[in-house]
Amino acid sequence: MRPELKYLSDQELQRVHEKALEMLWDMGMRFENEEAREYFAGAGAEINGDIVKIPARVVEKALETVPKRDHFVLYGRTPDRDVKVWENIPSLAAMTMATNVIDVENGERRLATDRDLEMITRIMEKLDSVTSASALVTPQNVPMEASDWYTWAISIKNSTKHITGGAVGKEGVRDAIKMASLAAGSEEEFLKRPFISFWVLTMPPLRVDENTANVLMEASKYKVPTVISSGGILGITSPMSVESALVHTHAEILACITLSQLVCAGAPVIYSSFVRSLDMKTLCVAMSSPESILMRGCMGQLGRYIGLPTEMPMNLRDGKVLDAQAGFETGMGGTIGALSCDFIVSMQLDMDLTVDFADLVYSDECMRQLVRLVRPLNFDDETLAYDNMVEVGHGNTFLETDHTLFNYQDEIWQPKIAERNTWEAWCERGMKDIRQVAYEKMIELYHEVEDEEILPEDVRRAIDEIAENSLEKTKDIKR
Amino acid sequence: MDIYEEISSALLTGDAEKTDALVHKALGQMYPAEMILKNGLVRGIEKMEERFRTWDMFVPEALLVGRALNIGLESLRPYLKRREGYKCTAILGTVEGDYHDIGKNLVRIYVSTLNIKVVDLGVDVSKEEFIQAIRKYDAKLVLISALLTTTLREMKDVISELEREGLRDQVLVFVGGLPVTQAFAQSIGADYYTRDAITLRDFLDKNLDKLLKGLMDKKS
Numbered sequence: 233m234r235p236e237l238k239y240l241s242d243q244e245l246q247r248v249h250e251k252a253l254e255m256l257w258d259m260g261m262r263f264e265n266e267e268a269r270e271y272f273a274g275a276g277a278e279i280n281g282d283i284v285k286i287p288a289r290v291v292e293k294a295l296e297t298v299p300k301r302d303h304f305v306l307y308g309r310t311p312d313r314d315v316k317v318w319e320n321i322p323s324l325a326a327m328t329m330a331t332n333v334i335d336v337e338n339g340e341r342r343l344a345t346d347r348d349l350e351m352i353t354r355i356m357e358k359l360d361s362v363t364s365a366s367a368l369v370t371p372q373n374v375p376m377e378a379s380d381w382y383t384w385a386i387s388i389k390n391s392t393k394h395i396t397g398g399a400v401g402k403e404g405v406r407d408a409i410k411m412a413s414l415a416a417g418s419e420e421e422f423l424k425r426p427f428i429s430f431w432v433l434t435m436p437p438l439r440v441d442e443n444t445a446n447v448l449m450e451a452s453k454y455k456v457p458t459v460i461s462s463g464g465i466l467g468i469t470s471p472m473s474v475e476s477a478l479v480h481t482h483a484e485i486l487a488c489i490t491l492s493q494l495v496c497a498g499a500p501v502i503y504s505s506f507v508r509s510l511d512m513k514t515l516c517v518a519m520s521s522p523e524s525i526l527m528r529g530c531m532g533q534l535g536r537y538i539g540l541p542t543e544m545p546m547n548l549r550d551g552k553v554l555d556a557q558a559g560f561e562t563g564m565g566g567t568i569g570a571l572s573c574d575f576i577v578s579m580q581l582d583m584d585l586t587v588d589f590a591d592l593v594y595s596d597e598c599m600r601q602l603v604r605l606v607r608p609l610n611f612d613d614e615t616l617a618y619d620n621m622v623e624v625g626h627g628n629t630f631l632e633t634d635h636t637l638f639n640y641q642d643e644i645w646q647p648k649i650a651e652r653n654t655w656e657a658w659c660e661r662g663m664k665d666i667r668q669v670a671y672e673k674m675i676e677l678y679h680e681v682e683d684e685e686i687l688p689e690d691v692r693r694a695i696d697e698i699a700e701n702s703l704e705k706t707k708d709i710k711r
Numbered sequence: 712m713d714i715y716e717e718i719s720s721a722l723l724t725g726d727a728e729k730t731d732a733l734v735h736k737a738l739g740q741m742y743p744a745e746m747i748l749k750n751g752l753v754r755g756i757e758k759m760e761e762r763f764r765t766w767d768m769f770v771p772e773a774l775l776v777g778r779a780l781n782i783g784l785e786s787l788r789p790y791l792k793r794r795e796g797y798k799c800t801a802i803l804g805t806v807e808g809d810y811h812d813i814g815k816n817l818v819r820i821y822v823s824t825l826n827i828k829v830v831d832l833g834v835d836v837s838k839e840e841f842i843q844a845i846r847k848y849d850a851k852l853v854l855i856s857a858l859l860t861t862t863l864r865e866m867k868d869v870i871s872e873l874e875r876e877g878l879r880d881q882v883l884v885f886v887g888g889l890p891v892t893q894a895f896a897q898s899i900g901a902d903y904y905t906r907d908a909i910t911l912r913d914f915l916d917k918n919l920d921k922l923l924k925g926l927m928d929k930k931s
Binding site (some may be wrong): 513 | 766768769770771858889890894
């Protein structure tokens with residue numbers, strides 16, 4: 233079995249879950265969206281103004297119909313990109329919405345552009361451990377009101393992998409589905425294998441705004457997956473205790489899962505949480521503080537507890553550049569993530585504001601190691617290698633035996649960029665640190681994909697048109 | 712330690728009760744209210760600002776000091792001399808979705824020491840509320856604060872709303888807050904950025920007359 237990390241004992245998991253159910257009934261959730269309240273009312277919830285008090289049985293019923301991780305497929309646009317969650321191989325999911333990049337040529341931090349997103353997406357297409365190639369940056373040179381539309385268009389045009397993104401209102405959901413359907417060939421084809429999903433972010437504590445509910449309901453209607461996250465901040469939007477933050481965070485996710493199932497039983501959901509702490513001197517959110525990481529480890533466990541696929545932001549580093557701090561944060565968050573969730577939201581630095589192209593290659597390297605780290609042990613005849621022991625006997629070497637020759641590539645993880653040679657060899661190659669090596673590897677990929685288009689021109693043009701025509705619509709959407 | 716030092720020390724520890732008691736004690740001993748403010752409370756805050764500026768202070772600690780300061784100020788207020796008419800009104804608030812007020816409160820405290828009437832709209836202020844208040848008070852200064860990187864964009868929305876409502880030329884917009892930078896302020900079309908309340912006070916102290924004249928000229 234895949235090794236798993238248990239922060240919470242079985243009793244603690246149950247206590248958090250029960251306390252969350254109690255909170256949903258006792259305090260209720262604030263749903264500002266009338267249609268959402270009507271769904272809840274129809275299921276037997278008590279409505280008081282915009283507070284919805286949800287009985288435990290309504291939540292429990294939703295947990296019965298929501299698709300479970302033991303048969304959950306996160307679709308790519310092409311089947312070779314599908315992730316069969318039950319196979320238990322953790323992978324990277326690109327985070328979204330950073331606003332800055334480290335310029336590839338001059339190394340300076342600047343605002344991200346549409347071309348940056350295009351190139352980042354194409355590079356991610358080449359990195360095997362990235363299974364969800366969401367828009368790491370939101371281009372800052374497109375009309376801001378319609379930036380979600382432009383972002384979807386660029387991602388869909390340049391990836392065959394799964395993509396998660398934000399949307400503005402039901403219209404935003406429908407347009408993203410239209411773009412994805414163009415890439416898939418038809419809406420029918422797309423809906424058979426929905427390869428995009430939508431972020432649904434609650435507004436802790438215990439609130440879901442108009443737009444978020446609309447996105448959740450519309451995506452669920454189409455049975456397109458939603459990635460539901462509640463991201464309280466200790467001391468600001470969560471009480472100043474990890475334990476308490478876990479309870480209301482879990483409660484908020486449960487409320488949204490319930491709404492999705494009331495709209496459409498069987499609508500797929502991925503359980504996520506951006507719960508985090510805040511630096512109490514700078515008031516900047518700490519994406520990779522020990523308490524942020526441990527809370528998400530617990531949330532990963534809670535997601536599993538109710539049987540859902542889980543996606544946790546374990547590799548959003550606070551470090552500004554790929555230095556020792558960012559390296560440790562990658563290792564700490566990555567290890568906990570690989571041991572507690574299915575998808576590791578990743579590849580941003582500077583508290584999720586900045587993307588360094590070199591980090592894409594670096595993160596891929598780290599993730600490949602983590603996959604090896606958590607691969608289940610399998611005690612069969614081949615791995616026990618008793619015959620091989622007998623063959624070699626006492627005090628001899630295994631180097632030239634068939635067992636070694638057949639198995640070393642699978643057994644020993646092989647770095648692409650990490651340094652494992654002697655000091656002298658390292659000097660001969662220019663004494664480069666890992667950021668530099670990752671950068672050079674990235675540059676090779678960059679040139680390789682510079683002009684690479686994966687969709688026919690007419691399809692690309694049709695996708696672009698949806699983005700270009702969105703600006704007018706955005707004015708009427710209540711945010 | 713003289714009474715002023717005692718007040719500033721008590722304030723710096725965030726002990727509201729002690730600060731207030733000392734303010735009353737000083738008033739009872741006939742120390743002038745203006746001096747209690749200047750040499751006691753403001754000096755304490757200046758020391759805090761220095762620590763804040765070098766990131767040497769936890770925000771909850773600063774909030775406690777802010778609370779103590781407000782209580783001390785309330786006790787002192789009836790004894791402070793009435794000023795001549797205000798030069799203008801400033802609308803102050805933290806943008807929608809943001810519930811942070813320590814920096815904003817410091818702005819209120821410092822700007823209030825000039826001849827400016829400060830209308831503090833509090834936290835989580837919508838762009839409509841800003842507009843309404845500007846009209847109601849005929850404000851010339853709009854002081855907008857944000858502390859979360861996630862709510863920064865709201866500042867731009869307030870400025871856009873000012874433009875839509877035809878008020879942009881009638882007010883000067885100041886933005887501030889921890890994640891705000893000069894470049895950001897420029898990019899969203901704000902008029903001025905200062906990094907903290909003290910700098911803002913100094914700037915207004917030196918330039919207010921000129922700024923108001925500039926606004927009048929623009930209008931005519």
